[in-house]
Structure formats: structure tokens, C-alpha cells
Amino acid sequence: MKPQPSPQPAAPGVVRFYNFLPPGNNFLEDVLAGLARPQKSIPPKYFYDEQGCRLFEAICELPEYYLTRAETAILRTYIAEITQFIGPDAQLIEFGSGAQAKTRILIEALQTLLYVPVDIAEDTLRASSGELARLFPLLNVVGICADYTRPLWLPEFAGAAIRRKVVFFPGSTIGNFTPAEALVFLKQARRAAGAGGVLLVGVDLKKDKTTLDAAYADSKGVTAQFNLNLLARINRELGADFQPSRFRHRAFYDPIMGRIEMHLESLYSQLVHIAGRRFEFATGETLHTEFSCKYSIADFQELGKRAGFTPEKVWTDPEQLFSVHGMVAA
Numbered sequence: 001m002k003p004q005p006s007p008q009p010a011a012p013g014v015v016r017f018y019n020f021l022p023p024g025n026n027f028l029e030d031v032l033a034g035l036a037r038p039q040k041s042i043p044p045k046y047f048y049d050e051q052g053c054r055l056f057e058a059i060c061e062l063p064e065y066y067l068t069r070a071e072t073a074i075l076r077t078y079i080a081e082i083t084q085f086i087g088p089d090a091q092l093i094e095f096g097s098g099a100q101a102k103t104r105i106l107i108e109a110l111q112t113l114l115y116v117p118v119d120i121a122e123d124t125l126r127a128s129s130g131e132l133a134r135l136f137p138l139l140n141v142v143g144i145c146a147d148y149t150r151p152l153w154l155p156e157f158a159g160a161a162i163r164r165k166v167v168f169f170p171g172s173t174i175g176n177f178t179p180a181e182a183l184v185f186l187k188q189a190r191r192a193a194g195a196g197g198v199l200l201v202g203v204d205l206k207k208d209k210t211t212l213d214a215a216y217a218d219s220k221g222v223t224a225q226f227n228l229n230l231l232a233r234i235n236r237e238l239g240a241d242f243q244p245s246r247f248r249h250r251a252f253y254d255p256i257m258g259r260i261e262m263h264l265e266s267l268y269s270q271l272v273h274i275a276g277r278r279f280e281f282a283t284g285e286t287l288h289t290e291f292s293c294k295y296s297i298a299d300f301q302e303l304g305k306r307a308g309f310t311p312e313k314v315w316t317d318p319e320q321l322f323s324v325h326g327m328v329a330a
Helices: 026-035 050-059 066-077 079-086 101-110 122-135 179-193 209-216 222-238 297-306
Strands: 015-019 090-095 114-119 140-145 164-169 198-204 247-254 259-266 270-274 277-281 286-293 309-316 322-329
Touching: 015 122, 026 222, 026 270, 026 277, 050 122, 050 222, 066 079, 066 101, 066 198, 066 209, 066 309, 066 322, 079 101, 079 198, 079 309, 079 322, 090 101, 090 179, 101 114, 101 122, 101 164, 114 122, 122 140, 164 179, 179 198, 179 297, 209 247, 209 259, 222 247, 222 259, 222 286, 297 309, 297 322
Parallel strands: 015 140, 090 114, 090 164, 114 140, 164 198
Antiparallel strands: 198 322, 247 259, 259 286, 270 277, 309 322
């Protein structure tokens, strides 16, 4: 869907919203299609209902889950360099905006006046955007409720003093795509940034299996709750009859593929009904819910080049757990 340009930016401190989600129930369509595959799967974007968002915020506080702490520390440590790299009068576009804690670091340092968060979870988008507008009274927030994994054209805003667009994609969410899917997404980000625009993206780095396994299967079981909540959401919103207690969370790092795989494993032979259809699960059969691909710095820079970016900067934490890449659209 291609929206028409907005004739004027929002007045200072104003929050506006566009809803570009297509009509119909893509959630149901995606779930039915995923359950019909030989390897049953559901896209990870559906984790984030209200409860899923709360659980993910709890995951980010876990001692095993180093990603959020490492990325936040990188942004705080190198914010002066990042700000110099981006330059003044930047429009900040964030895909998958979530709680926006890391975004605040950028907004404060860049003193940006136009922020465009894009997220599929409308309630979270509205709440977090309103909070940002409260914290930064001169900030124009234009929320886009949309599925950024699909083709998307963002509005242009006349009258705003914008020298450069910055696409911000933190949290190593890029890892939820396979490398082929990540290339498609990066090409979309290249189009959103425009020639000379910037991509600032958080990328988790390859490391030992023990550290990675622990990050996605924590000792308190919060990640398990997060994974199983997907079944509760399907029951509540789509009228299915999953019994979450008959599944268990499984997550492991595959060093050959360079990725975490997250699954829900059926503990019994069972049937699940949804929208008049029946799906069989054998004992031990899994429902795949997430990939989290890990990269070396060189591998991700090569992927960026293939998408039309020129890698210029990379910042890491002292332990080399995580990286933030600065790339310029060719």
C-alpha cells in the first residue's frame, strides 16, 4: 500500500498515526498456512500481543539475555561518534519500535524533530509513542501501524528541515530473517532511507554455543512463557483449542547454520482445531516459532553491500558479543 504524502509535518509534540495493515485477518491466514507445512511454523512477528510485549521486556532484564544490555551500552558509549556519523537534521525511522528505550538515546543526542516508528502491535505503538511525545515536547511522532516485513512505502513530510533519513533497526531483529529474507528487508530499508540515507542496525555476533543456548532458554523459564504465549494468543484471537501445557519450549544454537532455532515441542500425540480445520501433532513434533541468525562482522557487511549500502562504521562491546553497524545507502 502506498500512502499519499502528508502536506505538513505534525505540530511540535503531536502524535499522529497511520494504519497501513491490510483488511482481513492475516494472522489467521498465516497461522493456517504455517500449520499446514511439513515443518509447522508461525512467524515470530505474532509473539507481540500485549502479554508477549510484557514478557519480552522481562526477557531483556534476564542475566542470560546479554543482547539488550550490550546494545544499550554500545549506544551510550559511542553516541557522540554515532551522532557525528549521522549528522544534523535527521528524520528517524524505526522498524519494530517496541518499548523504544534505546530510541530515546538517539532522539536525545540527535535532537531530531521527526520520528516515524513502524510496528505491527498498535496498542504498544500508541502507548510508547505517547510516552516519547511527553518526554520530548518538540518531537513530532508519526506512528505507522504496519507489517514492515512486507513491502511498505512511508509518507513524505513537507516542511520539515530534514537533511537525511536514518533507518534504525535495533535488537538484532534482523536475525529473525534468514539471510535471504534479510537481504530483501535490507533492500526495503535502502528504499526507505533513500540515497545518502543511513542504516543503523543492531546485529548479534557469532559466539560460543553455551552463551547462546542460555540466552534463549533462561533458568527462570521466562522465554518459555514468551514462546508458549503464542499458543494462548491463537486460542484467544482465532478461537483455536491449543493446550499450551501439552507443549514445551525448545531453543538451541545450530553452529553449522549459525542461528538459534526456537520451537514448541508437542509432548503428546494430539489434535488442534482452528477455523474449522484440524491439525495433527505427533509426539515430539515441533512448531517452529523463531530463527535468530548470528553473523560475523564481515558477513553482515557483505550482506549490506548486496542490499545497496556502503558499510562505514561498526561499534562493538568489549566482549565482542554484539555489534551496531552504520551503513550509508548508495
